[in-house]
Amino acid sequence: MVFDWGSIKWLVDPDGVPGASSTLGEVIINPDRGHDRHEHPGSDEILYIIEGEGRQTVGDGPEFPVTAGDAVWIPRGTLHSTFNTGWRPLRILATYTPGGAEAALREVPGFVELAPGAHPTWEMGGRDEPRG
Template identity: 30%
Template sequence: MKDLVPGPATLEWAGTLYRVVLPASATNGAMSIVDSVSPPLSGPPLHMHHDADETFFVLTGAMDWVCGDRSGRAEAGEAVFIPRGTDHTFRVTADGPSRHLVMLTPGGFEGFFEDMARGQFRIPEDMEAITESAARHHLSFTGPPLGA
């Protein structure tokens, strides 16, 4: 598998690289897959996908995760399933980065990553724009990131 590097097919937002490998448009909306490389100690605020199940499959590195009342560490070769409507987040370990696949069923959430990369929004300065895109993609923020 090739390394994910910046280029025309790769999106970058807040130090994380994203490449949509299977868009919802290719699956009749059934699912989407995004290849992601996140830097050490990075991760999103606690959030919830209201309409989609999410699965992370860790290719390299490791991440600590929280899903509802469960938590753990996922290392290369391991997956974490997050049922829709469940608060969750992750944080890449200090010895990162972590490369992982983000799979959502149904698909469509890749549009959020596209919005963030296009706008280069900053947290917390641009939370109004981030929250607006999140709402359009059926996501709500429910708490701080791990380690905050």
């Protein structure tokens, strides 16, 4: 799944793995990008930061920094967002329990489905000016 802010590769999900009751995927958020606040009404989510640094919101609580090694639990139905504050991609392992919440992401504006084995590409905005 490719979005204007990054990409997600699902590793395990109920549609692709018979008998799976949870979802596991790698999320990559591009530098200076993030996703809008949203919720998963039927699933809890756990985020594990693999690499990079960012800002996280969960519910009405204050925004807080996240970096490699941090884990964040997001209860079902709780608004949340993640923003990459670093200069390299923010890599996250994300789980949904129960699985299936990822299906709603196909409705997000800007979503693009990639063929199996295809790699995402991004265009860099504002970089066309000559450097001097």
